[in-house]
Amino acid sequence: MTEGISEELKQKVLDYLGTTSKAKNRDVARAIEVDKALVDKAIAELAKEGKIEYLYLGTSYIQLKQQ
Amino acid sequence: MADQDTPLINELEKGPWPSYVKEIKRAAKKNAAAKDLLGVQEQSFKDRITHWKHGGIVGVTGYGGGVIGRYVDMPEEFPNLEMFHTMRVNHPSGWFYTTEALRKVCDIWEKYGSGMTNFHGSTGDIILLGTSTQNLQPCFDELAENGFDLGGSGSALRTPSACVGPARCEYACIDTLDICNNLTHEFQDEMHRPRWPYKFKIKVSGCCNDGVAAIARADLSIIGTWKDTLRIDQEEVRNYVKNGFDIKGIVIDKCPTKALDWDEKKKELVLRAEDCVRCMHCINKMPKALRPGLDRGATLLIGAKAPIVKGAYLSWVLVPFMKMEPPYDEVKTLLRNIWEWWDENGRTRERVAELIERLGLKAFLKAVGIKPVPQMVYKPRANPYVFFE
């Protein structure tokens, strides 16, 4: 299910999140101009790897994991 | 809470139907929150109003749903209910269990919760009723250790459910359990992390008897059907008739399209196949003699919801017939397209059907890439106000 998500894409997501306090999956997909289904998968993997975390404020946001 | 303190709810221990009050009392022997629950029930019966209220949002790490925060509005009187949160635990498709798995859930809930449950919630989850904020995470972790996960809540995909299907029903035209299980696993992210305008439900029935009420309750209703002709075993039909079955009154006359006849001379059931709309009625009444056809798939319908806010909808036909073979890529792609359009255009708390009504079925079909066919409507429009492109 999560195969085929390149490290490159994940890095792009992380780089974008570095520029903002929080974002929705849709915002990320739009900003880095990648298909949202792929971005969703990349984000799910990054969460599993503990690099980002979810934030629930009425709807789901993601942000870089706070150190 | 002694027995004499709850005279009103004690009334509900009487009578032939099994009593939930007895059940709360059983749990109350072991658990203080369940004991207070008796008290708050009695209080509500006396005051004729609810004693629950909103409070802070609670949950488990990584998830935006699956837990509903609950708080009693009389915490001084019922201190053990100050927090009484619900956990929704995703049931196995078709609600089949081993006793081993069920006992595990019971043991975990004995350790972390009130010992009260709903088997099941109206969406289908196992509902674990009543625990504190600090018990949520360890309870969840232990459930996960034992192979269980939380279901959906909030503006997310809700726990999909399916009728018993091919596991024990000869009418099932699709593998309801596999479809439900497969889609649920595919869309875990959509379930656990609410990010849509509102909730979205998927229900799967093996035939149009619709045992899980998909057509009334699911944003995407998947209902098994067939495209060829229903199968008739004339020998068995004759057996029904021989045994005094009123084939004319109960079957022939009730067929909605008058597609059936009984040929008294040949002693045969005659079917005008092109008139059959596959309503299941004759099959329901003569299961030994009649069976669905063999070219099987599903009708996909969109939009059913309860009345809140703009009135109730039944689902509308979206795809009259789709083959349903694993890995179900066609449905998955369709779902992703629907969600993308809805997420892009929907207002907060707007269900997909309400959005379709606001922007038009035409716009929706275009967005998800489906061609209009007459099966989608009862009849074409009667007014001349067409917007040509």
Added chain:
Amino acid sequence: MGKTDLGPPDYRTMLPKVIEKNYGKWKYHEILKPGVLKHVSETGDEVFTVRVGSPRLVSIDYIRDICDVADKYCDGHLRFTSRYNIELMTPKKENVEPIIAAVQKLGLPVGGTGNAISNVVHTQGWVHCHSAATDSSGLVKAIMDELYPYFISMKLPARLRVALACCINMCGAVHCSDIAIVGVHTKPPKVDNSKVTALCEIPTTLSSCPTGAIRKDPSNPKSLVVNDEKCMYCGNCYTVCPAMPLADSVGDGVAIYVGGKVSNARTAPMFSRLAIPYIPNNPPRWPEVVSAIKNIVEVYAKHAHPEERMGEWIERVGWESFFKLTGIPFTEYHIDDFTHAIDTYRTTTQFRW
């Protein structure tokens, strides 16, 4: 962080052997007697199912009791139906009577098959929900005590589905049931303006109201007022703004809707429609609600043709006959004035007296 996104347990690991072996191969079934089904497979295998009524709101010890029965007679497997019934399955015919005896010893009824009244799909009510306009488990218990003879028999013209929702959010999605009981508030929310700023987001609250009944107080922008004329007591505002409770010990009660169905057999699915607009709450046994339901069931049982669901019967005889036969008064509340109202106004000169 522990494990996440496991998903539900695989149903394949939960199936009884006889089900696993005959998955997708079932040929036909018979109802041997109320509550007992026999399914026959193309392989010649048979499975017997005993359907057992359950109150749904149960303790873990109840689940363990059922597990004991399943361990003894069903090789440690069981299932639940979409209407909360328990189904105990066995390939051995000789196990059927002992299963029935065992569940009856636990105080549970066997039935709910064929032309019966099955379990009542329902919601949370006063045991758990903040928006409840009536109780759920208590009212269901009172109703099922009365309808019990219809659960353990199959003597109705067709199946009859009862569902109950304790407010018009309708968690139970009851709107397509033969008989639907719905908790209704009849008084607008009482705004507690001292708590509005702390508990509520004002724009969200304003936009939550489907009829636009909520405004900011012109004299104090941090306060809200409700236009009572416009309010339809839906409770949407309370769901987003806890400072606007609308529960009321006198005004709350239930409405009864009839004639809905979800199955496509014969006729298309239908919505339930208003029969009785309001009956006040009367716990612990709601006698007025129970007798109103019993009356509807009995009139239906007497007048419907075989195989006619409630809604099909009413469509055949006309709503005017339904009100006449049941003796339920038709009032101004029965005339729809909401979003799809006009579709319900009669556009023909055909009717009955």
